[in-house]
Amino acid sequence: MLPFLSRADETMDANGEGMAQARETGTLGKLMVLLDLVTHADAPLRFTDILSLAGQPRGTLHRQLSHLVEEGLLELDGDGRYAPGLRLLDFAARSWARNEFRLIAEPHLVDLQHATGETVHLGVLRGQSIIYLDKVEGRQPVRMYSQIGNASPCYCTGVGKAALSLLPAESLVDLLAGVNFTRFTAATHASPASLLAEIREIADQGYAFDREEHEAGIRCVAAPIWSEDRTFLGGVSITGPAYRLSMELLAQWVVPVQRAAGRIMEGMRIRLGPRR
Amino acid sequence: MLPFLSRADETMDANGEGMAQARETGTLGKLMVLLDLVTHADAPLRFTDILSLAGQPRGTLHRQLSHLVEEGLLELDGDGRYAPGLRLLDFAARSWARNEFRLIAEPHLVDLQHATGETVHLGVLRGQSIIYLDKVEGRQPVRMYSQIGNASPCYCTGVGKAALSLLPAESLVDLLAGVNFTRFTAATHASPASLLAEIREIADQGYAFDREEHEAGIRCVAAPIWSEDRTFLGGVSITGPAYRLSMELLAQWVVPVQRAAGRIMEGMRIRLGPRR
DNA sequence: AGTATCGTTCCATTATTTGGAACTTGATTT
DNA sequence: AAATCAAGTTCCAAATAATGGAACGATACT
Numbered sequence: 001m002l003p004f005l006s007r008a009d010e011t012m013d014a015n016g017e018g019m020a021q022a023r024e025t026g027t028l029g030k031l032m033v034l035l036d037l038v039t040h041a042d043a044p045l046r047f048t049d050i051l052s053l054a055g056q057p058r059g060t061l062h063r064q065l066s067h068l069v070e071e072g073l074l075e076l077d078g079d080g081r082y083a084p085g086l087r088l089l090d091f092a093a094r095s096w097a098r099n100e101f102r103l104i105a106e107p108h109l110v111d112l113q114h115a116t117g118e119t120v121h122l123g124v125l126r127g128q129s130i131i132y133l134d135k136v137e138g139r140q141p142v143r144m145y146s147q148i149g150n151a152s153p154c155y156c157t158g159v160g161k162a163a164l165s166l167l168p169a170e171s172l173v174d175l176l177a178g179v180n181f182t183r184f185t186a187a188t189h190a191s192p193a194s195l196l197a198e199i200r201e202i203a204d205q206g207y208a209f210d211r212e213e214h215e216a217g218i219r220c221v222a223a224p225i226w227s228e229d230r231t232f233l234g235g236v237s238i239t240g241p242a243y244r245l246s247m248e249l250l251a252q253w254v255v256p257v258q259r260a261a262g263r264i265m266e267g268m269r270i271r272l273g274p275r276r
Numbered sequence: 277m278l279p280f281l282s283r284a285d286e287t288m289d290a291n292g293e294g295m296a297q298a299r300e301t302g303t304l305g306k307l308m309v310l311l312d313l314v315t316h317a318d319a320p321l322r323f324t325d326i327l328s329l330a331g332q333p334r335g336t337l338h339r340q341l342s343h344l345v346e347e348g349l350l351e352l353d354g355d356g357r358y359a360p361g362l363r364l365l366d367f368a369a370r371s372w373a374r375n376e377f378r379l380i381a382e383p384h385l386v387d388l389q390h391a392t393g394e395t396v397h398l399g400v401l402r403g404q405s406i407i408y409l410d411k412v413e414g415r416q417p418v419r420m421y422s423q424i425g426n427a428s429p430c431y432c433t434g435v436g437k438a439a440l441s442l443l444p445a446e447s448l449v450d451l452l453a454g455v456n457f458t459r460f461t462a463a464t465h466a467s468p469a470s471l472l473a474e475i476r477e478i479a480d481q482g483y484a485f486d487r488e489e490h491e492a493g494i495r496c497v498a499a500p501i502w503s504e505d506r507t508f509l510g511g512v513s514i515t516g517p518a519y520r521l522s523m524e525l526l527a528q529w530v531v532p533v534q535r536a537a538g539r540i541m542e543g544m545r546i547r548l549g550p551r552r
Numbered sequence: 553a554g555t556a557t558c559g560t561t562c563c564a565t566t567a568t569t570t571g572g573a574a575c576t577t578g579a580t581t582t
Numbered sequence: 583a584a585a586t587c588a589a590g591t592t593c594c595a596a597a598t599a600a601t602g603g604a605a606c607g608a609t610a611c612t
Contacts, residue, residue, distance in 0.1 A: 080589085229354050334602085
């Protein structure tokens, strides 16, 4: 097995392997599997690499890749290596710029950043992952895309656990059934059982901590965001290094984070409210 | 000719209509037309809106949209409006983070930013558009994605004209034949003729200016970037407000910009060189 | 209640995808 | 230089998925 894909395997697992989820999207689904393969790889893949990973007949695979390249979703360099295409950037730039949820939340994220001086994130639950929609950092060296658009596990991030705490018990169990619990640090929940216990607590309290569960030395407080019809579930969080963010300090930020979350929800209700 | 492509044609106009480029990508091509429609719209579209724009039979369109939604490329909100899906962000984040060209160029962009104090861009030519791959800004309020991933016209941006100056005459004419010249400002080239004249000049000099041609009050200097096999054509630029960047000042920055471009090319050669 | 309007489902027809095999191309070995 | 091997590409009858007209629900409007 190709060594550099170990990473891709993990990500795929996190997306649900248990569910034996047959794609019902015909041709598109098959092509998306390929896009996933290429975008998850650590380096551009050669035809043969993809062949062994995708397990398709050569003729078929060749045409599929050609179509993806022709549409700009993949790029084929002079050495026959396939890399993600720049058209993806173009799509993403537009979908980000016009995203309603993000636009409504943005001013409140900035306020929260100013109030605390630390990094603020906005994330939503999609499948079993949290996708970060926005990030507001205090100091200069923000490398854009550094976090935005990234998919992170829901079971070991503040925003993730906050989002999960909003789910009805049944959906929660269903969702967790598909999750592969990777232990990123000593504090990462290793099983659904302990996670469920914490999530019940979070549901009562209305806020979640990440006690260095995803990355050693990084802590956060998060508050959940929801809509009545559960169209969006997500959260806001304040994140920072453990040496600066003691658990006591994080506790003091519970109220500001919740207030920001509340304002974002109010913004969504005003924007979408009349109809629901 | 199929009527439902009228809108897609418009979109293509900016990108090239003259080429009568029938999509050869079967099912995927049809779905990408829909993705284009939705991501280019100013607001989420309802089923009927897309129906009238795409002009497909209802049954067909419905299934196509369902597939896109199921794959996360589109999202359908509670009011039946289709918006770009967050999976696009996930794809883009990865393709950006691992893009070789960008990774090689990054340190040189930062150097250039420090040397001048103004905003630095890295862009590549894709089709008739420049796609910005990176941006390094001096002062704080960088809204990420503000420019990265955006597709801009090639005929009125510094990076665009620099990239065009590298093309052999024939390809250049072909490419410009497909461009729809929109006059953004009084200084925008209104026809291929005047543009061609300037591009010849740029090819001789090895650098390009943007004299408020895309946006009033914004100027830039750009230098071209190429590889022997023409796999990548693009440019680096320094951009800023006209009141601060006199043409004299821009002229002083020609050398630094060219030097940065040269270093990036060298980086690419080292990385890819042995093979070509 | 009556009637548009909007969205969804069905299914025989049609077009696209499939995949095995044959064929290039280019590098490596004898 | 010829032979061998691996990597990629093209072909085409068979299998599969997409198509689109029409019938069917679901809301909103009168």
